[in-house]
Amino acid sequence: MTNKFNSRFLIAILLIGFTLSSAVATAQKRQVVLDRVVAIVGGSAILHSEVEEYANELTAQRRAAGYTSDRDPFNESLEELMKQKLLYNQALIDSIELNADVNSMVEEYLQRMIAEEDGSIAKLEAKQHMPLYNYREFLRQKLTEQQYAQSMQSKVTSDVTVTPGEVERFFKSKKTEELPLVPEQYVYAHIVRYPASQAAAKQRTKERLLEMRERIISGSSSMPVLARTYSVDPGTAMQGGEHPLAPLSQLTPPFADALSKLKPGQLSEVVETEYGFHIIELMEAPRNGLYHFRHILLKPSYTIEEQLEPTYYLDSIVKLIRSDSITFERAALLHSEDNLSKMNGGLVSNHDLLMSNPNYSNVKLTATKFKKEDFGDGKSYSDYIALSKLKIGEVSDAFISEDVQGNQLSRAVKLLEIIPTHSASLTEDYLTIEEMALNDKQTKVFNKWLTEKIDGLYIFVAPEYRKGEFEFKNWIK
Numbered sequence: 376m377t378n379k380f381n382s383r384f385l386i387a388i389l390l391i392g393f394t395l396s397s398a399v400a401t402a403q404k405r406q407v408v409l410d411r412v413v414a415i416v417g418g419s420a421i422l423h424s425e426v427e428e429y430a431n432e433l434t435a436q437r438r439a440a441g442y443t444s445d446r447d448p449f450n451e452s453l454e455e456l457m458k459q460k461l462l463y464n465q466a467l468i469d470s471i472e473l474n475a476d477v478n479s480m481v482e483e484y485l486q487r488m489i490a491e492e493d494g495s496i497a498k499l500e501a502k503q504h505m506p507l508y509n510y511r512e513f514l515r516q517k518l519t520e521q522q523y524a525q526s527m528q529s530k531v532t533s534d535v536t537v538t539p540g541e542v543e544r545f546f547k548s549k550k551t552e553e554l555p556l557v558p559e560q561y562v563y564a565h566i567v568r569y570p571a572s573q574a575a576a577k578q579r580t581k582e583r584l585l586e587m588r589e590r591i592i593s594g595s596s597s598m599p600v601l602a603r604t605y606s607v608d609p610g611t612a613m614q615g616g617e618h619p620l621a622p623l624s625q626l627t628p629p630f631a632d633a634l635s636k637l638k639p640g641q642l643s644e645v646v647e648t649e650y651g652f653h654i655i656e657l658m659e660a661p662r663n664g665l666y667h668f669r670h671i672l673l674k675p676s677y678t679i680e681e682q683l684e685p686t687y688y689l690d691s692i693v694k695l696i697r698s699d700s701i702t703f704e705r706a707a708l709l710h711s712e713d714n715l716s717k718m719n720g721g722l723v724s725n726h727d728l729l730m731s732n733p734n735y736s737n738v739k740l741t742a743t744k745f746k747k748e749d750f751g752d753g754k755s756y757s758d759y760i761a762l763s764k765l766k767i768g769e770v771s772d773a774f775i776s777e778d779v780q781g782n783q784l785s786r787a788v789k790l791l792e793i794i795p796t797h798s799a800s801l802t803e804d805y806l807t808i809e810e811m812a813l814n815d816k817q818t819k820v821f822n823k824w825l826t827e828k829i830d831g832l833y834i835f836v837a838p839e840y841r842k843g844e845f846e847f848k849n850w851i852k
Contacts, residue, residue, distance in 0.1 A: 415835040416457050417464035419520075426453045450843030453836075457850060461828055462524035471530060472663060475522045476619030481514045483614065531824050532817040537809060545812035546801045554799045557807060560739040561762055562792035564721035566692065566706055567713040568685035569784045576675035580652050584645045584673055588654050591642060598642075598656055601671055607651070607781070608672040616669035617658070623666065630655070634666055650780045651675070674781060682775060685785035689773035693787050696770050703770060703789045712784075721789070737806055739794060758788060765790040822847075 414421040429452035437443060444451065485507075492498035496507055503510045537545075546554075570576065587605070590596040599615025606612040623631040630653060633646045637657035646653045651674040658667045692710055695701045707721030716722055724738045761771040767790055776786045799807045829849045841851050 411837075413837045413840055414453060414457055415833070416460035417832050417834075419460040419464060421453070421456050421460060425456060429456060446844050450840070450845065453840060453843065454845050454847070454850065457834070458825065459520060459524045461825070461832060462527040463520045464832070465828060466523040466527040469527070469530070471523060471526050473519070473522055473526060474620060474622065474625075474665065476621075476667075477515060477519050477522060479614060479617060479619050480518050480522075481511060484514060484518070485511060486613075528821060531821050535813065535817045535820050537813045537816055541816070542805070542809045542812045543801065545815060546808050551798055555807065555811070557794075557797055557799050557804050558741045559796050560741050560794040561790065562738055562740070562794070563723055563758075563762055563788050563790050564703060564707060565713070565716065565723055565758075565786050565788045566689060566703070566711040566721055567716075567778075567784050567786050568689055568710070569712050569782070570677050570681045570685055572677065572681040572684070573675065576677055576681065577647075577652070580673050580675045581645050584652055584654050584671065587671060588642055588645070591654075591656075598654075598669060598671065602669060605673065606671045607674055608670070611669065611672075614669075616656075616671055618668055618670065620665040620667055622664050630670075634668055637668075651782075675783075677783060682783060682785075686773045686775060689785050689787045693770055693773060713778075722791075723788075758786070761786075761788050762790055767792060 410422045410424050412420045413423050413426060426449060430448040433452055434448050489496055489499050492502065500507055500510070505513070583605075587596075587601050591598050591601065599617070602612055602614075602616030606616055608616070611618050623635055626634065627648045627650070629646055629648050633643045633653075634655055634657060637643055637655065639657055639659050641657055643653070643655040646655060651672050653670045653672050655668055655670045658669060661667075689710075692701075692706050696703050696706055704720035707717050711717040711721055713721075716724070722738055723740065725740060757774055757776045761774055765771060765788070770789045771787055773785050773787045776784055778784055794803075797803075799811075801808055826847060826849060829847055834850055834852060836851060845851070
């Protein structure tokens with residue numbers, strides 16, 4: 376036992392010495408405050424500057440949200456970083472696969488940071504007290520640890536489920552004031568029509584992509600340049616179309632099928648998916664089932680006349696509904712082009728947003744679903760504007776909108792019910808309570824796992840920080 380303790384103590388001393396000497400070497404002729412180690416978890420050291428930065432971010436976030444905590448933000452941040460280090464070390468032990476493309480995340484983060492400094496790399500270097508290449512490596516290590524930690528925690532709780540009985544017991548254990556307030560909700564139906572010229576618009580889009588493909592193959596232009604200029608994929612366009620590493624299972628089937636047939640450096644033909652049309656380039660051979668690729672995404676575009684055609688069509692249907700010549704439900708069945716709702720009277724749900732977990736499909740949609748800032752591109756904001764002008768049972772005029780993939784369409788809506796803001800109840804808000812119960816159970820499972828891991832791992836906390844308030848008391852040994 377003594378030898379084991381001595382070896383651990385030696386590791387701690389070496390880590391501290393290494394950190395201090397690295398800080399001195401980096402400072403060189405610049406005036407830099409010497410950093411210090413405040414904790415070691417497994418083989419990972421936590422620096423005072425890391426905790427201080429995290430504490431400042433935490434305080435700023437809570438101030439913006441109007442929330443304060445009784446805990447010292449420094450001690451709270453120290454504990455969160457210790458959790459992250461523990462999860463990171465355990466992820467390496469368990470050989471957890473990292474699906475995230477950390478390099479792309481680092482470059483995206485760096486570009487934002489440089490933009491905040493008026494595009495000046497020199498200003499960013501001065502602010503961070505280190506050259507850009509050092510800061511890049513610092514970010515890469517930081518983001519790698521965060522991603523591994525998240526993957527490890529997800530693995531710990533991935534098999535946790537709740538039964539209806541557990542949901543009911545969880546609900547009964549809560550006082551009324553402990554239950555969440557459910558915001559105002561809408562229940563509504565819609566009739567959807569896409570432009571009749573969709574086939575012509577699709578053909579125009581294919582031809583544009585084929586022309587871009589020829590330019591790339593001939594060398595007259597490059598895919599990154601064309602992606603930044605023309606691609607409508609907000610997640611990859613600014614990265615030259617480059618997508619984070621991903622397994623085929625995370626990609627839509629037509630896209631995955633085309634990608635799987637490519638050789639490194641090869642371009643696909645035009646590929647159609649529910650998101651639009653793509654050309655894809657495989658950048659390197661797959662590693663551990665992960666694909667590194669880039670693409671250009673285009674969506675069909677329409678003239679003003681083509682956009683208005685389905686709106687005029689729906690307006691004629693709305694006139695028939697308002698004159699009682701046909702019911703809304705019958706009109707939805709006969710005329711709507713939304714296959715998810717037309718067989719159910721046009722009743723709208725969030726099912727199309729929950730393909731990963733259709734069990735949480737719901738027809739009661741909160742008003743926040745429609746807020747422009749929540750969607751970024753205002754995808755359902757037009758729905759909210761139309762609904763906000765209606766009384767229960769009324770039908771709107773037709774208006775131009777988009778589906779969840781961003782495809783243009785026209786829509787008419789009928790307001791069926793408005794549910795006021797209320798405390799969650801088991802009968803009316805079962806899915807909300809079920810999610811709360813699941814989160815509570817996952818937290819308990821994770822906390823039990825974490826407590827056991829803390830007991831079995833070498834942990835050092837500097838003496839001056841040992842009296843801080845920690846959620847898990849066994850950090851201090």
